[in-house]
Amino acid sequence: MADKKKTDQQTVQATDAKGNPIISAPPSGWRVIFREFTHDKGAMVAFVIMMFIILAAVIGSFFVPQSRYTDVNIMWQWARPGTDGLILGADESGRDVFASLIVGMRNSIGIGWGVAILIELIGIIVGLCSGYFGGWIDNILMRITDFFMILPALMIQIVVITIVPKFSIWVLITMITALGWMSTARLYRAAVLSQAKRDYVLASKTSGSSSFKIMFFEVLPNISSLLLVDITLTFATSVGVETGLTFLGYGLPDTTPSIGRLISYASDPVNMQNYPWSWLPATLMLIILSLSVNYVGKALQRAADARQRLG
Amino acid sequence: MWKTILRRVILMIPQIIVLSLFVFILAKMMPGDPFTGLITPQTSPAQIARLRKEAGLDNPWYVQYVDWIGRALHGDFGMSYQMQRPVTSIIGERAINTLYLSILSVVLTYLIGIPLGVAAGRYEGTWIDTSIQFYNFISMSTPGFVVYMLAIALFGFALGWFPTSGSISVNASGVIGTIGSRIYHIILPSLLIAILGNASIVQYLRSGIVDNKLEDYVKTARSKGVPERVVFNRHILRNSLLPIAAFFGNVITGLLSGSVFAETIFAYPGMGKLFIDSVSGRDYSIMTALILLYGILTLLGNLLSDIIMSIVDPRIRID
Numbered sequence: 001m002a003d004k005k006k007t008d009q010q011t012v013q014a015t016d017a018k019g020n021p022i023i024s025a026p027p028s029g030w031r032v033i034f035r036e037f038t039h040d041k042g043a044m045v046a047f048v049i050m051m052f053i054i055l056a057a058v059i060g061s062f063f064v065p066q067s068r069y070t071d072v073n074i075m076w077q078w079a080r081p082g083t084d085g086l087i088l089g090a091d092e093s094g095r096d097v098f099a100s101l102i103v104g105m106r107n108s109i110g111i112g113w114g115v116a117i118l119i120e121l122i123g124i125i126v127g128l129c130s131g132y133f134g135g136w137i138d139n140i141l142m143r144i145t146d147f148f149m150i151l152p153a154l155m156i157q158i159v160v161i162t163i164v165p166k167f168s169i170w171v172l173i174t175m176i177t178a179l180g181w182m183s184t185a186r187l188y189r190a191a192v193l194s195q196a197k198r199d200y201v202l203a204s205k206t207s208g209s210s211s212f213k214i215m216f217f218e219v220l221p222n223i224s225s226l227l228l229v230d231i232t233l234t235f236a237t238s239v240g241v242e243t244g245l246t247f248l249g250y251g252l253p254d255t256t257p258s259i260g261r262l263i264s265y266a267s268d269p270v271n272m273q274n275y276p277w278s279w280l281p282a283t284l285m286l287i288i289l290s291l292s293v294n295y296v297g298k299a300l301q302r303a304a305d306a307r308q309r310l311g
Numbered sequence: 312m313w314k315t316i317l318r319r320v321i322l323m324i325p326q327i328i329v330l331s332l333f334v335f336i337l338a339k340m341m342p343g344d345p346f347t348g349l350i351t352p353q354t355s356p357a358q359i360a361r362l363r364k365e366a367g368l369d370n371p372w373y374v375q376y377v378d379w380i381g382r383a384l385h386g387d388f389g390m391s392y393q394m395q396r397p398v399t400s401i402i403g404e405r406a407i408n409t410l411y412l413s414i415l416s417v418v419l420t421y422l423i424g425i426p427l428g429v430a431a432g433r434y435e436g437t438w439i440d441t442s443i444q445f446y447n448f449i450s451m452s453t454p455g456f457v458v459y460m461l462a463i464a465l466f467g468f469a470l471g472w473f474p475t476s477g478s479i480s481v482n483a484s485g486v487i488g489t490i491g492s493r494i495y496h497i498i499l500p501s502l503l504i505a506i507l508g509n510a511s512i513v514q515y516l517r518s519g520i521v522d523n524k525l526e527d528y529v530k531t532a533r534s535k536g537v538p539e540r541v542v543f544n545r546h547i548l549r550n551s552l553l554p555i556a557a558f559f560g561n562v563i564t565g566l567l568s569g570s571v572f573a574e575t576i577f578a579y580p581g582m583g584k585l586f587i588d589s590v591s592g593r594d595y596s597i598m599t600a601l602i603l604l605y606g607i608l609t610l611l612g613n614l615l616s617d618i619i620m621s622i623v624d625p626r627i628r629i630d
Contacts, residue, residue: 147329267460272468290453295452
């Protein structure tokens with residue numbers, strides 16, 4: 001186990017400017033990432049925006065009365081922003097756009113996190129088994145991964161969602177996960193491969209640790225910085241996939257407030273030109289969320305990659 | 312060379328078999344059967360039962376699978392439920408539109424991507440590189456359909472520069488008029504696809520140039536006194552362009568998956584739009600055929616990439 005710490009620190013520069021080895025212990029992987037991240041001003045801005053949107057959506061949705069985004073109100077049909085205290089106006093059925101936006105953001109963010117966590121779980125398990133055992137296990141798992149890569153994901157998601165007899169939010173989450181885990185699994189496999197032949201693994205094997213223990217308690221902590229990076233980027237992708245499916249009409253049902261449904265108001269040219277308040281805020285919100293989350297992810301990636309560190 | 316290609320093609324066969332099995336299972340899960348398209352209100356239940364028996368739907372699943380594959384290999388995917396016509400001819404009509412859109416998109420992707428990649432790699436670390444990197448970050452991070460939507464709202468409706476739907480205008484006449492109208496209809500979607508989809512080309516080209524700059528042969532050329540322009544064009548650029556060529560297959564694959572959104576939003580009558588239309592019309596025979604077709608096209612795209620790669624880079628050939 002002492003070796004474990006050492007490999008974690010191999011990427012950290014171990015000499016000072018004159019080439020003398022630094023005596024004091026270099027900072028650990030997570031601390032380096034944190035320091036790198038806080039030094040990156042753009043990343044901090046993106047992080048603040050991302051957290052603001054997520055918190056506003058999650059906390060804000062508690063204060064929005066359900067009737068604002070579910071009840072049909074003819075008096076408010078296509079109400080302009082500002083009338084009757086409607087910040088962003090109302091949609092075709094007189095539902096408050098601002099309330100729908102807040103709750104829709106929360107739904108999309110929730111699904112996005114759900115999918116991201118499931119994808120990381122699958123990715124870690126497949127990647128660890130594939131990279132650690134190698135041989136025929138690796139071969140089989142990678143052929144399965146390759147097969148999933150060639151499937152037309154969007155089409156299969158749509159077809160399954162339409163033919164499933166009882167549609168629920170879990171069907172949506174399962175379908176996005178089922179066709180989105182492949183690149184994550186490959187990423188973890190590559191990382192595990194670079195660890196599998198290291199001394200600490202061999203030492204642990206020699207002293208009789210079970211494969212399970214080596215995989216999950218020794219290899220996994222050493223590649224854990226990947227998790228932070230990949231879960232962020234996967235979250236951003238999943239939100240995009242979910243809103244895309246909902247936009248096409250095969251994601252969240254029409255009665256559930258969602259970003260995708262708000263954006264899809266724009267698919268009718270009349271709405272697009274006459275009622276921009278129904279779709280433009282959701283569109284911009286999705287773009288801002290995607291950009292900020294991806295930026296945070298990329299910054300974490302840079303921070304976790306020793307070659308790209310700012311110093 | 313040929314050995315590598317042959318080996319690669321043989322490796323594809325099990326993938327196609329598994330893909331077809333998967334699509335077959337999906338098709339079996341869908342309501343309806345291969346001749347739903349033949350049933351009209353005049354058809355009696357007895358006739359349907361006879362049809363079912365004749366079509367072999369009472370056979371075990373593996374017999375049905377082999378039959379289905381046999382028909383699919385002959386280009387017979389059954390009848391469209393909605394349009395009462397063979398699925399193959401419907402897809403054929405739409406495929407040509409998707410082909411036009413894809414060709415222009417690929418051309419534009421490379422036309423925009425290569426200069427940007429060259430500029431970013433050549434002026435690495437300067438503001439040019441930084442802005443290209445930032446642009447690529449945005450193009451990769453933004454969900455495509457949102458950009459299509461905003462572009463159609465801005466350039467299609469607000470400014471009126473481009474048509475907002477269809478593949479050809481009704482009153483286009485003559486050879487030039489027809490071709491012109493077609494191009495006019497696909498220019499905005501394909502430009503957007505190219506702007507959003509060139510990130511991988513730019514990044515590969517950039518890192519290729521950045522890596523090659525430090526190679527020994529470049530240093531040798533410089534120390535021989537070769538002019539900088541020639542060093543860059545002959546030695547650095549030429550070697551960096553090779554992997555980009557191999558990206559061709561992957562670009563096509565990416566286009567296919569993107570076509571559903573682009574075609575739906577631009578109401579362009581291609582295969583992606585056909586798929587969405589057949590889903591909303593519950594036209595299962597078309598859905599099945601399109602999924603199989605897209606899967607096989609993706610496989611062919613990957614195959615193409617690998618073949619080009621093994622031609623331009625002999626190191627990866629398998630012996």
